[in-house]
Amino acid sequence: MSGMSGMSDDVRLRYVAETDLVRFFEQEHDAEALRRSRFTPRPREAFMAHWTSSVLGDSTVFVQTVTVDDDEPAGHVVAWWDEHLMLVLPGTDVTAHTAVTPAGDPPSPRR
Numbered sequence: 001m002s003g004m005s006g007m008s009d010d011v012r013l014r015y016v017a018e019t020d021l022v023r024f025f026e027q028e029h030d031a032e033a034l035r036r037s038r039f040t041p042r043p044r045e046a047f048m049a050h051w052t053s054s055v056l057g058d059s060t061v062f063v064q065t066v067t068v069d070d071d072e073p074a075g076h077v078v079a080w081w082d083e084h085l086m087l088v089l090p091g092t093d094v095t096a097h098t099a100v101t102p103a104g105d106p107p108s109p110r111r
Contacts, residue, residue, distance in 0.1 A: 013064040013077065020065045021051050023073045027091070066091075 025048070027033060028041045042050065055061055055078060062079040075091035 010069055011074070012067050012071075014067055014071070016056060016063055016065045016076065020073050020076070021048060024051065024076055027075065033091075 025044060028039075028047065033039075034041065041047075055063055058080070060080060062077075064077050065073050066075045066077060068074045077091075078089045079086055081087075
């Protein structure tokens with residue numbers, strides 16, 4: 001535990017499990033997340049189709065589940081290449097895109 005009551009320092013990344021998609025869908029529909037991102041959440045079917053084909057189904061996309069405390073999913077990190085830029089999307093906040101310009105050759109995507 002950290003100095004903040006109830007907060008854990010045990011934050012990890014792991015491969016995305018199929019059961020994580022339900023949690024990611026719930027996070028995309030969370031009222032506070034919607035207020036902060038001004039993003040229109042997708043219906044469940046569209047969400048699952050996007051994640052299974054465009055995210056998990058694309059070998060050039062790097063995606064990991066962020067976990068806290070005993071493997072509890074807290075969010076996700078997704079990274080992909082757009083020409084010479086690596087775009088990183090943390091969690092479900094679509095306003096938080098970060099572009100990273102690589103120094104040298106781009107790393108191989110891994111899952």
